[in-house]
Amino acid sequence: xxxxxxxxxxxxxxxxxxxxxxxxxxxxxxxxxxxxxxxxxxxxxxxxxxxxxxxxxxxxxxxxxxxxxxxxxxxxxxxxxxxxxxxxxxxxxxxxxxxxxxxxxxxxxxxxxxxxx
Amino acid sequence: xxxxxxxxxxxxxxxxxxxxxxxxxxxxxxxxxxxxxxxxxxxxxxxxxxxxxxxxxxxxxxxxxxxxxxxxxxxxxxxxxxxxxxxxxxxxxxxxxxxxxxxxxxx
Numbered sequence: 001x002x003x004x005x006x007x008x009x010x011x012x013x014x015x016x017x018x019x020x021x022x023x024x025x026x027x028x029x030x031x032x033x034x035x036x037x038x039x040x041x042x043x044x045x046x047x048x049x050x051x052x053x054x055x056x057x058x059x060x061x062x063x064x065x066x067x068x069x070x071x072x073x074x075x076x077x078x079x080x081x082x083x084x085x086x087x088x089x090x091x092x093x094x095x096x097x098x099x100x101x102x103x104x105x106x107x108x109x110x111x112x113x114x115x116x117x
Numbered sequence: 118x119x120x121x122x123x124x125x126x127x128x129x130x131x132x133x134x135x136x137x138x139x140x141x142x143x144x145x146x147x148x149x150x151x152x153x154x155x156x157x158x159x160x161x162x163x164x165x166x167x168x169x170x171x172x173x174x175x176x177x178x179x180x181x182x183x184x185x186x187x188x189x190x191x192x193x194x195x196x197x198x199x200x201x202x203x204x205x206x207x208x209x210x211x212x213x214x215x216x217x218x219x220x221x222x223x224x
Contacts, residue, residue, distance in 0.1 A: 035214075044204065044216055044217075044218050044219045045153075045155075045161065045204055045206075045216040045219070046216070047213065047214040047215065047216065054210070059213075061213050061214075062213070095160055095161075097160075101166070102149050102151065102166070102167070102208040102209075103151040103163050103166050103206065103208065104151075104153075104161070104163060104206075105163055105172075107160035107161060107162075108160065109160060110160055
């Protein structure tokens with residue numbers, strides 16, 4: 001059973017960066033394809049990107065290319081997602097999620113990132 | 118990119134009644150369609166994969182059908198604990214992952 005535990009809530013000023021972590025247990029990170037999905041307050045789910053094991057590369061939704069960086073530390077089985085140049089539009093709950101075949105069977109608990117001056 | 122159009126955006130139904138939500142793809146996606154339930158303040162939970170495959174532990178009152186461009190998610194007998202928002206989601210290796218807009222279900 002995969003368990004994903006995310007870092008705590010963050011409050012950032014516009015223009016700053018935020019880095020959210022996702023600790024894996026039950027499996028090693030190398031056994032999983034980790035993705036990130038966000039949800040603005042009262043809004044739907046928005047896929048941001050994730051690791052494609054077929055290519056061995058991280059793929060990003062076009063909207064986030066250049067501003068979002070997803071990394072992994074396999075020594076600690078922890079995935080990271082960093083968003084730079086934050087605006088109020090980035091206020092959202094950010095989820096890490098395991099991607100398997102074509103869907104997301106396991107999710108982290110979510111990390112609320114609030115961008116406010 | 119493939120667009121997923123989910124409807125209705127919200128609906129109200131009574132306990133014991135049948136509920137149906139639809140998801141339409143902008144092009145043929147075979148059966149690459151999954152359904153999630155999200156309760157307030159919680160992460161989404163996958164209920165149905167590959168259009169009609171009920172995930173382990175999910176009650177049998179939930180079902181999914183369809184292929185190509187038109188898909189249906191059904192709750193055969195609505196229970197109070199089914200109050201949530203439901204999302205469809207598509208993936209294939211040629212296009213980005215997309216979610217439907219969500220359907221808020223109320224009693």
